Amino acid sequence: MKEESNLQRKRIDPEIFLTFDDGPNEPYTSQxxxxxxxxxxxxxxxxxxxxxxxxxxVVQRILNEGHSIGNHSYSHSMVLTFMGFLKREIEKTDNIIQKITGVRTNLFRSPWGMTTPWIKSYLKKNKYKIVSWDINSYDWAGVSARTIEDGILKKIKSGSVVLLHDGKEAKFHRNRSQTVLALPPLLENLISRGFICKNISL
Incomplete structure (x- = not known):
């Protein structure tokens, strides 16, 4: 009974998952x-x-530093995404990642979170893990760093998956400075509240 009581009192730190879409996009991904x-x-x-x-x-650095990599299509095409024609884009991106890093990811997030039934069937058949989110930071909308931070902190809970962006729709050198500015105070607050920021396992 005493041992059971000690286990019940043991503190369990809540885990959360920060995710970044559309990159790598320099210099912001490195920052x-x-x-x-x-x-x-x-x-x-x-x-x-x-x-x-x-x-x-930069992709190799992401893995070297213990973060996980997921497939977000090749071109982030709106037409291909909404028509459900992402199979070739998924396979092409997987091959590129594997060629560069030696790692084959099974994590997938569709552009705009839009996954048609046909693509869902393909992903399930090929043992992909579809990763969505429950907190949208709206950093893609050009909001301020403070708005990004406050919006996340108002909704954060154990197990939350937070949507952030280090790039923009597979384009190069897109400004993500507000996301970068939001990150230090956000992490400081989360860590002070006992949250552990983890990656999503492959």
Whole structure:
């Protein structure tokens, strides 16, 4: 009974998952990695194949520093996404990631979170893990760093998956400075409240 009571009193730190879409996109992805490293936090990066080809060293750094990589299509095409024609984009991006890093990811997030039944069937058949989110930071909408931070902190709970962006729709050199600015105070607050920022396992 005493042993059971001690186990019940043992503190369990709540886990949360920060995710970054549409990159890598320099210099912002590297800045985000620097901040995560400083705070000892882990995250998951859902990368676009086109951007991986452009910044292969950054993708390798993501993995080297203990973060996870997910497939976010090759071109982030709205037409292909909404028509459900992502199979070739998924396979192409997987091959690019594997060629550069030696790792084959089974994590997938569709652009805009839009996954048609046909693509869902394909992903299930090929043993992909579809990763959604429950907290949208709205950093993609150009809001301020303070708005990004406050919006996340109002909704955060154990097990939350937070949607952030280090890039924009597989384009290069898109401004994500507000996301970068929001990250240090956000992490400081989360860690002070006992949250552990983990990556999503492959």
């Amino acid at each position: 985000i990695l620097d901040i995560l490293k400083n705070f000892g936090a882990k995250a998951s990066f859902f990368v676009c194949g086109r951007c991986v080809e452009y910044s292969p060293d």
